[in-house]
Ligand SMILES: Nc1ncnc2c1ncn2[C@@H]1O[C@H](COP(=O)(O)OP(=O)(O)O)[C@@H](O)[C@H]1O
């Protein structure tokens with residue numbers, strides 16, 4: 001198989017998100033955890049390298065991303081995709097801009113595109129402003145994010161604040177004119193000395209046009225919507241291709257758990273709905289801070305005490321808090337609370353895996369990163385999507401199936417959607 005696309009993703013759910021869309025559009029895709037050893041052979045059309053570089057110090061994010069780039073280039077990869085969140089999760093300093101600058105320099109290029117749009121999940125870009133379900137990013141639940149609160153919706157302003165270059169926009173009207181017009185606009189921007197160009201995208205048709213227009217650029221940056229557009233342009237897939245590509249990652253039966261560490265609006269709703277029917281226990285931030293190891297053991301023991309047959313709903317641990325509660329915790333403890341909660345989820349995941357749990361449903365990007373690191377996995381085969389942007393994935397070298405859910409993705413019923421069919425049989429779904 002020839003390697004058509006190499007993706008460097010800044011978190012684990014973001015990585016499974018784009019991998020799921022590549023597979024759904026017919027590309028045989030492997031997801032790797034971190035930058036692998038040089039001698040690993042991967043037979044795939046797309047490789048997604050998952051980093052945990054969204055909110056670490058910028059110099060670490062740059063170093064890891066450059067390492068990933070070198071690895072992909074050594075495998076002969078000519079197209080590099082910097083994947084970040086569809087809500088552009090970043091701080092004032094980055095890490096999206098600094099990493100893009102470093103990748104452009106390393107590739108000896110002077111211009112790339114910025115396109116976090118994912119219309120199927122309500123993320124659209126118009127005149128360079130990012131919208132979430134029809135409201136500006138800064139007015140969405142993202143303004144309350146525990147680690148990367150987003151209080152500006154202008155992608156140009158965000159990009160210029162974080163990077164070394166000037167940023168413009170290719171407006172929707174030009175995108176509507178088609179591939180040639182987009183290419184011409186990008187060339188004109190390059191001639192003017194712009195380094196970044198935001199691509200308006202309101203629909204999947206826009207993403208098909210921009211996907212085709214940018215697919216041969218050495219570097220593109222964006223969300224999984226752009227990934228899907230590029231995959232469609234490269235592969236022109238049919239349904240059979242997509243089904244074939246997803247076979248290797250299909251979910252396996254087994255003992256399950258739900259770990260919710262996201263505080264997003266949607267995860268709050270999903271937790272509330274699932275809690276009404278499934279065994280659940282709240283994770284207490286103070287106890288995580290006091291003794292993550294000991295508390296993690298206690299929580300894992302509780303999970304293992306719950307019914308575990310195929311007809312049982314998986315037990316859930318949730319740290320998920322509403323915006324007011326979260327604000328109080330953060331005022332009191334700062335980032336310490338979030339880190340300790342991640343650490344606790346890592347301890348729980350490690351113990352559950354040792355004791356035979358094989359289906360992990362995890363809500364939250366940082367939370368997923370912590371859980372996956374604790375399981376010491378090297379990579380995933382990608383399965384069918386449970387919801388847009390959330391595929392089942394199967395560990396390459398261990399017997400685990402995972403659903404790593406971005407905080408805001410999935411329907412309100414998402415945690416039910418991850419259960420074995422037998423567990424749903426006796427449920428009145430209308431009465432969840
Ligand atoms: N009750 C809470 N108080 C403080 N921080 C929390 C709480 N619950 C979860 N967190 C932290 O919030 C962060 C959520 O980030 P993440 O897992 O990436 O979710 P999302 O996908 O919504 O961004 C994690 O670091 C998690 O540990």
Ligand SMILES: O=C(O)[C@@H](O)C(=O)COP(=O)(O)O
Nearest residue numbers: 013014017085086365406407
């Ligand atoms: O693009 C997206 O929205 C997701 O792929 C993503 O990056 C997930 O991040 P979290 O919301 O932190 O899980």
